[in-house]
Amino acid sequence: MDTSTAAPAPAPILPPLPPYESAIEVTNLNYSYPSRSSFVSSEAAPKILDNLNMVAPRGSRTLLLGANGSGKSTFLRILAGRHLTPDDRNVSVCGLNAYRDTRLNFHRAYLDCDWGMKAGGFSGSAPLAADIAVRDMMKKLQAEYPERRDEIVEMLGIDLDWRMHELSDGQRRRVQILLGLVRPFEILLLDEITTSLDVCVRQDLLRWLQKETVERGATIVYATHIFDGLDDWPTDVMYLTDKGTTGWQGKLEDNEFYQDLRARQHPAKMLSLADHWLRAELDERRKSKKRERAAGEFAVKVDPTLRQGGYASGRNIDTTLKPKTETYAGGGGASGRLSDMLGNAGVTLKHA
Numbered sequence: 422m423d424t425s426t427a428a429p430a431p432a433p434i435l436p437p438l439p440p441y442e443s444a445i446e447v448t449n450l451n452y453s454y455p456s457r458s459s460f461v462s463s464e465a466a467p468k469i470l471d472n473l474n475m476v477a478p479r480g481s482r483t484l485l486l487g488a489n490g491s492g493k494s495t496f497l498r499i500l501a502g503r504h505l506t507p508d509d510r511n512v513s514v515c516g517l518n519a520y521r522d523t524r525l526n527f528h529r530a531y532l533d534c535d536w537g538m539k540a541g542g543f544s545g546s547a548p549l550a551a552d553i554a555v556r557d558m559m560k561k562l563q564a565e566y567p568e569r570r571d572e573i574v575e576m577l578g579i580d581l582d583w584r585m586h587e588l589s590d591g592q593r594r595r596v597q598i599l600l601g602l603v604r605p606f607e608i609l610l611l612d613e614i615t616t617s618l619d620v621c622v623r624q625d626l627l628r629w630l631q632k633e634t635v636e637r638g639a640t641i642v643y644a645t646h647i648f649d650g651l652d653d654w655p656t657d658v659m660y661l662t663d664k665g666t667t668g669w670q671g672k673l674e675d676n677e678f679y680q681d682l683r684a685r686q687h688p689a690k691m692l693s694l695a696d697h698w699l700r701a702e703l704d705e706r707r708k709s710k711k712r713e714r715a716a717g718e719f720a721v722k723v724d725p726t727l728r729q730g731g732y733a734s735g736r737n738i739d740t741t742l743k744p745k746t747e748t749y750a751g752g753g754g755a756s757g758r759l760s761d762m763l764g765n766a767g768v769t770l771k772h773a
């Protein structure tokens with residue numbers, strides 16, 4: 422594999438970080454996406470993160486677990502300084518304000534699945550699917566860290582002469598990872614970036630990341646749903662519940678359920694731990710749905726033509742939600758409409 426390049430540039434002088442112990446400290450973090458609708462006030466926007474707490478010691482590798490939609494990506498983006506939170510002093514990364522302190526730009530790396538899938542997904546204007554060689558992408562950065570670049574190229578099995586427009590998804594993902602990791606990071610935030618990697622590359626990457634935390638004291642938070650090969654990888658786990666709260670967070674060695682699996686030499690400990698937490702949520706959701714049904718509290722789906730203020734004869738009809746057992750206002754709330762007279766089946770009330 423040819424990894425030769427132009428003469429190395431002098432290593433850049435980065436703005437130093439103050440000494441810190443906890444790489445991440447999050448206290449009572451709340452977050453809702455700003456509402457784009459003029460009908461929904463920002464106070465009424467659904468809470469994505471609710472009083473979230475987390476501490477990640479320097480050099481730790483935290484696995485971030487949670488169901489689809491629980492807020493993992495949102496949380497990682499907040500740590501990456503991409504979202505402003507109501508009280509941004511609640512989120513500290515390497516002892517600095519995660520959103521405001523620009524020194525973090527030189528010490529924090531964030532990789533998610535969006536990169537590589539669209540043109541211009543990195544700083545600069547060259548699209549990732551353009552006819553450009555890997556060695557020519559972010560050239561200055563590659564030249565600043567030639568040894569590290571070569572090490573990652575070797576680890577990921579990249580050929581610097583690959584041209585971006587000719588790559589498979591997995592190959593393009595490898596290039597993304599190379600460019601994201603080439604500057605030595607203090608903190609790395611990974612949002613499920615290993616989906617299209619083959620098993621060997623994924624294992625090699627996980628091993629390399631582990632080395633980064635052990636040898637350089639870097640800190641990693643990794644959100645994933647793929648638990649293959651992860652049983653002995655994390656030092657810490659954070660479980661984000663479907664309500665956006667901290668379900669469990671801490672050292673893996675302090676988790677009784679996991680330690681029990683380990684004692685029994687369970688072959689898929691991390692998968693079982695995630696399954697244990699997420700299935701409990703699922704069961705709880707099913708139970709609460711059943712309770713709602715039993716109480717007859719679920720809503721009648723109102724015929725859309727009955728909307729108030731619309732053109733239909735149904736205007737001004739009370740469309741407030743009714744328990745299933747009740748018939749619609751007056752039992753004949755829809756009667757008198759032109760569509761009723763014509764025997765239009767569309768006026769039939771639909772029950773949920």
Ligand SMILES: Nc1ncnc2c1ncn2[C@@H]1O[C@H](COP(=O)(O)OP(=O)(O)OP(=O)(O)O)[C@@H](O)[C@H]1O
Binds near residue numbers: 487493
């Ligand atoms: N830009 C956005 N605007 C409004 N709501 C959003 C936005 N992005 C995500 N959400 C909502 O925030 C919630 C959490 O989404 P998020 O992507 O953080 O979850 P996740 O845990 O990463 O899910 P997954 O495991 O499926 O990737 C979801 O209900 C989602 O619909």
